[in-house]
Amino acid sequence: MPKGSRGFQKGHIINLGKHWKLSQKTKKKMSLAKIGLRHSLKTRIKMSKSQIGKHGGSKPWTTGQNNYFWKGENASYGAKHKWLVIHFGKADKCENPNCVFLNPKRFEWANINGKYKRKRNDYIMLCASCHRKWDLNKIKINAKAIIKKYKI
Numbered sequence: 001m002p003k004g005s006r007g008f009q010k011g012h013i014i015n016l017g018k019h020w021k022l023s024q025k026t027k028k029k030m031s032l033a034k035i036g037l038r039h040s041l042k043t044r045i046k047m048s049k050s051q052i053g054k055h056g057g058s059k060p061w062t063t064g065q066n067n068y069f070w071k072g073e074n075a076s077y078g079a080k081h082k083w084l085v086i087h088f089g090k091a092d093k094c095e096n097p098n099c100v101f102l103n104p105k106r107f108e109w110a111n112i113n114g115k116y117k118r119k120r121n122d123y124i125m126l127c128a129s130c131h132r133k134w135d136l137n138k139i140k141i142n143a144k145a146i147i148k149k150y151k152i
Helices: 024-034 041-050 077-088 128-135 143-149
Strands: 107-111 123-127
Touching (some): 123 128
């Protein structure tokens, strides 16, 4: 060790800052004093605005093509599906007009031509069953008619 610093020595007081020793009774009184108090609407709006861009929120200059890690069309399968959900929302219906299920529970985005472009008209929404059949070429869907119908 360098001269003059011998580390912690028994009997020395360590300065850890102020530590208030509050009794349980005092703590209870303090918590009861705050019950029922609410911030005004004006204050809540200020607090909300102060949090914009904090806590992992994306900044406009680092999203999409401006991001340093943007891969464009070379992005992975999962990344492109996440992009779809962010830009077009979750799939919420089966666009297969011949779907045999009345109320399917799960919907997915299905790629039409296998090229996985970042365009809405390159994907259709299908229920899980129709999506599996579509991927295995067991059903034929006129995707162009669907795109025209929904004006995608």
